[in-house]
Amino acid sequence: MLHIPLWKRVIILGLVGLGLLTAMPNLFYARVEAHNDAVAQIEASGVETPELVAARDAWPSWLPSGLVNLGLDLRGGAHLLAEVQVADVYKDRMDGLWPELRDALRAERATVGTVRRAASDPGELRVQISQPEGMARAVEVARTLASPVVSLTGIGETDLEVTGSGDTLTIALTEAERTATDDRTMQQSVEIVRRRVDEVGTREPTIQRQGEDRVLIQVPGIGSAAELKALIGTTARLTFQPVISRGSDASASPGLGNVLLPAADEQGVFYVLEQSPVVSGEELVDARPDFDQNGRPAVSFRFNPTGARKFGDYTAENIGQLFAIVLDDEVISAPQIQSHIPGGSGIITGSFSVEESTNLAVLLRAGALPAEMTFLEERTVGPELGQDSIDAGRIASMVGLAAVVLMVVASYGLFGVFASVTLIFNIGMIFGLLSVIGGTLTLPGIAGIVLTIGMAVDANVLVFERIREELKTAKGPARAIELGYEKAMSAIIDANITTFIVASILFFVGAGPVRGFAVTLAIGIITSVFTALFVTRVLVAAWFHWRRPKTIIV
Template structure:
């Protein structure tokens, strides 16, 4: 009648033991977190006696995964940034100019000389000296167009070319602008994520909002300004030919050149060519280091393409200065003494060790493709997070106590069995959250509280069914068996529909909604498991030992 095979019993209790084992580190949260941080520091920067002592605070043979606390529980920084996607259009057109120039030079007999003209934002204008060759010039420039690489831009080209008098006007097509906007946001998301991850922060939330906005939430960071300092700078490293040096901030500059201030020499300005020789996009690595004088510096290395361009330029310009520019400021302007074929070098300046490390992080993560404007910034103190945790704990304890009392009064001994399964259910839920590295937020706590209330639903269905079967079944064993068998379909149907809703919330929601969906969905899984298997096993074990002639449900 009530027969559960031994292997099934071993599997059920094994799953329970494993889940509770993974949940256990959360009872010693600070201790385990200190040990995990120390082990990460040892892996990244090497061992020290202090780090080894901190790493030993938690035995390495025990699980050390924790439920990460979200921004509203741990405190941290919140930013909402708007990406100025239009900035990228001019950069794209600037990149087209050398290719267009070289193509038109091959048609000099037809179009004459060519010269780039000043143009409104979003346009590239080129004047030809022979207007009668305009048709051929337009044909050549249009031949440089490429297909748009996006699903929405199938069949379209990336540039639109038109003629006006003796000028060629080049613009990005509408399809290419949309594709560029999407690439810019995706690239910004990835770079921000890499920069935040490089800084060692825990479980950040970085996601797109709308067409051109990015939400950034980083728990545990000191302030919104600290987060802005980390991600707000573009860290655009470029190498430019130097045309001159002056102390006059208002000095005239030739066409296609710019006047940039020195980062290390106050009152000094360099005139450099506007088009860089190499950009930070060709960087593959940057590490903090020390120069030959023992001063903090940054070693860098280019990819093969960047190394070739850098090597060719240094070979052709020995004895000439070149400027290393970071975000429109000249870090240094050394003279090229020899050919540099390896594609690696060192950036020196008045850096502190912290500044050189930060610069290496920014360069390694890459340059933001466009400027960001911060529309919202908030700093959430840890004391507010502690208040949220305490409020959530009170809510969970009240709900938990109410459910325990209700089940005990309503179903007697069977209610106590259900309460034991409920305790196991909460432990398994935290074990699952720890195993997958989920982030717990205040809405997530609400999901746990809701799970506690829903967890007894399945037991209520079973117990009520057993009550009904006791009136007709032959003996308590048969009533218990029929109660579980006939309540199973209702339990599965109710929980599957709720799980579908949780899945939809997770897929379509964001931020707090997803946190709620995670705890609700996992809570449904653990609730069904404990109701169908754990509670039944407890009741069967009790029945086998006591063999009662009748039962009170």
């Protein structure tokens, strides 16, 4: 007869209390945010300044400190939509393949004669041989350089398509390898952008792939889209290339297998470099802002063992030669090799400011983007606009809550009051769960909460209407209440399961604002069912056992 065991009541009320406790830090958002930032900075640097200590101690360490992260539209920040030029990677693959193919064909000089690289499309490698009758052997040698395609859709296929016609050997990537390369390029681009953004300590950035060759980047709290582009807009492709000559003629022909690049710091100066680098930034394992021997800002670097060996071997064999350090197709430094440089470490000098050397170190440490990014859309959301959105969402939520409370109290009296109390618990638990999982609240997410406020009462309405029906036939109010909850449960669960399925589809298929709405809607469904079926029932049972009414009005 409307009896709930003590252990069940303890668990139910304990979960409610836990949800409200984890939601509480959001009432003191600025203080808790400063506390979390101070704790993270102290742990990272190991230095406790008076300001950091004061911010850390402004919130008790024994209390929960998880916050609901505010999305771009609420906090302000920058939005970019970038297109990755995946075709650039094909050209890099062909450029990297040329030295290996050249050496392999030179070993067959007696059969194929001399070899030289011919002009070709960016995604192809064309090689001319002086003895066309040896073309079959040249094709055979080139095919030995092919590797299996590393993808689920390219099992059993190789990555190179080799053909020969006349005296020209043509090598290109197979279709399966192009598809696999595109996927790897996009995954690498997303990950490197994420690492670069994380380097500056921003909160909850949204960085995800859209379509075949686009990346959506949303970073709350950053000053402007221009600032974000400065951080991630460069490929930061670092290479170390041999210098052939130095001059001032921008129209000079560099020759086959070479490239003409401008000097970054010297107006009108150009370098002719070998196209194939000795070492690339992919073999870099560390880069840090530093100062050179003259006290000027610089960047120190260190290679992995493979890069260190190639760097050491080249410097040992080319003492006295110029060696260009190239960043994004500009020669930022071309020092003369004075001696063998073992260990794979060195320093990049140039006309840097301290800020520029720090930013360059961040870019190099995060890794080079595999291909250039073209920004198709950029938008800056100011913090004032974000605060306006928060205020508007707060007003909408309060108006919706007040309207629902008035309606349910007017319709069901004291039982409506119970439903209203649990509705407030429900909202608190939504914020508590968002804080625990580190969820991000967006403007559409606020819309999901407002919708949840209306939906949360539906379950109570089903229960109360069922109790009204049972009062006409049941023996006593206690039995009517008990049957009302039992018989309404299936309808409540069915209705909310279908809504939860829709929210899940929105989350996995949608992007950006749609996912923010889906998250709060799904969490709201869970908390609504819990509060309607269990919390309200505990309140009703407690009231009933306290007052022992002979009749009830629902």
